[in-house]
Amino acid sequence: MLELAILGLLQETPMHGYELRKELATKLGTIRAAISYGTLYPTLKRLKTAGFITESASDPSMIPPMTSKRGRVVYKITADGKERFADLLAQAGPETYDDAGFGVHFAFFSRTDRATRLRILEGRRRRIEERREGLRDVLSRAAGRLDAYTLELQRHGLDACEREVRWLEELITNERSGRAPAASAGSFDIPTAEQSPEPVGGDAPPEKPRPHQDRP
C-alpha cells in the first residue's frame, strides 16, 4: 500500500525521505497520521532494489541549504516505477477495499481512469455494506448479550458505516454522470483551483498543470 503512495508522490517530483514523509502526511492525513521512518526507509530500499526508484546524493546546486556533509538522499522514480505505479493503480485486490488501501487509491483518483474509479468505489461500498450488515445483526440479535458500552460502540460504528455508504453512493452517482467530486457537504468554499471540469483521459495521464521537470 505504501509502495503505491510513494510511487505516486515521486511521480510528481523527486524528493528525499523527510519531505516524502511530510507530503504523505498531508495527502493521506485521513488515513494514517504520519508514516513511520521504520516503514519508510525499508520500503524505499525495497523499491530501489526492485528498480522502481533510484537514489542519488543531492547535488550542491540544490535549493538553498546544506553544504552536503552528510546524506540528503534524493529519490527519483524510474520508467519501471511509473509502469508499476500504473499497474498498482489499475488493479484492485481485496486489500484495495480496506480502510488504508481504499484511502490511498482514492487519493490518486485524479490519475485513475473512470472505469477503475467506479470499480473501486463500488467494491468499497460493498465492503462497507457488509460491515454494516454485520453490525446490524449484532445489534438486533446479540443485543441482550452485550453491555451498554459495547452496544454504544456498535451503534456508533453502524452510524459511521451508513454515512460512508451514502458518501460513496454520491461519489458513484457523480462519476457516472461525469461530474468531478466535491460540492458534497459544502462547508468550505475553497476555489478547487484545477481540474474542476476534469476531462478524464484514458489511464495515467502524464500530469497537466503544475510545471515539473520529469527528466531532462
Place this chain on the structure above:
Amino acid sequence: MLELAILGLLQETPMHGYELRKELATKLGTIRAAISYGTLYPTLKRLKTAGFITESASDPSMIPPMTSKRGRVVYKITADGKERFADLLAQAGPETYDDAGFGVHFAFFSRTDRATRLRILEGRRRRIEERREGLRDVLSRAAGRLDAYTLELQRHGLDACEREVRWLEELITNERSGRAPAASAGSFDIPTAEQSPEPVGGDAPPEKPRPHQDRP
C-alpha cells in the same frame, strides 16, 4: 492491544481459539473485522508463557461433538491474568487513544471505573481534535496544491472527526452526570437488558447475570 481483548473475554468464560475469534469479531466488529489466526495463536502462546492464561485439552464431557482425536485446546485465565487485565484496563498510554486501542478499551468500559473512563474519553477527544485541526489546516492552507479527489477525502475525514468529537462530548457529559451511555442517536429500540442504571463499583466486578461454569 489484542492481549487486553483476549484477557477480557477469557475473564467472562474459558474458550478455545475458534470461539475466541468469533467473540472478538462481534465485540470488536467496529474496530477490526476479524482477528487473524496468525495473530491469535501466537498471542495466546505469549500469554501462556507469561503465565496469564493456561491451556488444557477439552475433557470429553464437553458440549456435544468431538471424540477428541485432535486438539480443541481450552484457554482459561489465571489469577495473574486477571491482575494483568486490571492493570491494562486502568493504565492509559498513547496507544490507548488510537483507533484500535480506544475501541478495545471502550468495549470493556463496563469493567472500568468512572475516573479511568473519563480519562480515556478525554484523551481520545484530544487526539481526534488534533487530527481535526490538522485536516482543517490542510483544507485551508494547502487547498490549491491538492486535486479535487484528495480534497474530497480530507473533507470526508474532517466530517468524521467532527462527528466523533461530538459523540465523545456527549459520552463525557453522560459520564460526569452519572448516566449510562446509549440513548444517543436513537435509531434502535433494543431493550438494553442489563445494567442500564449501572451502579459502577470499583474495578473488575465478578460478572453478574449470565450463568456460566467458571470451573467445575
Place this chain on the structure above:
DNA sequence: GTAGCGATGTATCGGGCCGATACATCGAGG
C-alpha cells in the same frame, strides 16, 4: 561567541499483526 534548542535528516531493531497456507475432524446432503 557560544550554548542550547528545535527543525531537518538518515537509519536500524524488535515486535505486533496480517494474509496465505496446510492440515484435521465432523455433520449433512446428494
Place this chain on the structure above:
DNA sequence: CCTCGATGTATCGGCCCGATACATCGCTAC
C-alpha cells in the same frame, strides 16, 4: 460413498510501527 462447508489448530513470510541513535542547520538567548 463422497464431497462440501463449518469447526478447529498451527506456521510462515512480510508489512508496518514505535523507540532509538546519530548528525547537521539556523535561530535565539545568555
